[in-house]
Amino acid sequence: MHKYIIRRILQFIPMLILVTIVVFGLAKAAPGDVLSGERLDPNIPAEVYEMRREALGLNDPIHIQYWNWVTTVASGDFGTSMQYSGRPVADLIASRIMNTVYLSLFALGVTLAIAIPIGIYSASRKYSLFDYGATTFAFLGLATPNFFAGLLAIYIFAFILGWFPSQGSVSAPGLSGIELFLDKLRHLVLPGFTLGLASTAMYMRYMRTEMLEVKGSDFIRTAQAKGLSNNSVLYKHTLRNALIPIITLLGLEFGTLLSGAIITERVFNYPGLGQLFLTSITNRDYPVIMAINLILAVTILVGNLLADIFYAIVDPRIRYD
Structure with a gap:
């Protein structure tokens, strides 16, 4: 059983990489970003928004944006929210x-x-x-x-x-x-x-x-x-x-x-997270959207592992080693 659990945990690594690619790709495939749309102040020059977009890295090549995001997530940092005045995404999620x-x-x-x-x-x-x-x-x-x-x-x-x-x-x-x-x-x-x-x-x-x-x-x-x-x-x-x-x-x-x-x-x-998720989608707050999607994916992966472990508890005929 212990060997099986270790193997399954190791299998999480490529699966998580694939999940991050899918989550990031879907988020970026959506039109616009947090600095576009009718809700922006028309009195502010477009150059100001463009400078802000550049500072947030939204103009970087897509692979650079993915690498920057996935490396910060791997270190336990989900980045900062674009909607909530730069508040850490981890704090927003932890509060809900x-x-x-x-x-x-x-x-x-x-x-x-x-x-x-x-x-x-x-x-x-x-x-x-x-x-x-x-x-x-x-x-x-x-x-x-x-x-x-x-x-x-x-x-x-x-x-x-x-x-x-x-x-x-x-x-x-x-x-x-x-x-x-x-x-x-x-x-x-x-x-x-x-x-x-x-x-x-x-x-x-x-x-x-x-x-x-x-x-x-x-x-x-x-x-x-x-x-x-x-x-x-x-x-x-x-x-x-x-x-x-x-x-x-x-x-x-x-x-x-x-x-x-x-x-x-x-x-x-x-x-809860549902309210935060819908609000983030409306405002195109991609760091929050991607973080919540990633949490849901990891939850399902862990749930599958727990199901396999409970199999052996309920049915003694099932053995993994």
Whole structure:
């Protein structure tokens, strides 16, 4: 296992290089830059903007710009923001990333807490009224866009019922201790359930399908013939094997949630990476855009590694050494 982990970490190097090339290339392929567009002051001479563009290195050849960016990133410096008056990109991300992490973890917890039990129960009660209801909910969850689900949740649970706040991450400054924790939790409920809706629906279907497939296997029939209890067969044999494909999805899920939070954070005006990312795109703040994209890519790579490691934990037959 240790050798395999080392090999996978070494494989990150060429993959990260490729990711940096793609991220940088996509950012530079977009038209214009932070010093172009209608929002600039027409009273300022164009020469001033050109001098600023030269100072920022925006007129350098593309390979020089890439080299300058990737070397600063390799040293742990994401550069400075063009939009926020030269503020370090790392500071901007650090001030918001934990909000997005909290939101993604909350959405992931909602997904696992709802999808796996319902998927298991649906498989054990195949073609029952509950199974049909869960299937209908899953299809609706997959078909409903995040922004629509978010607006509907705000209208019902914030405006009509008044149970949860509709925007932000805290109600007021100066909160601390348990009061701050509970306030943040209340602000996470609506965006968290909205972000986790599609994943919950997808995991319910996967869990049900895998449980039904494993239940029809020969080793399950053998376990039942040996007189094992239904709970032992269900949780010790069926569930453990059915979770293997689910772990594959979980390896990618956190990165998917981080990227999916962009729309959700916009709908709920939640101060996370998603809001920063959209604002940076609007203002063509390429250092921030590239840094966030790189963080998302690394998150997905690490998630894949963790999925492979959990394979061996769930299924003892899997060995990497």
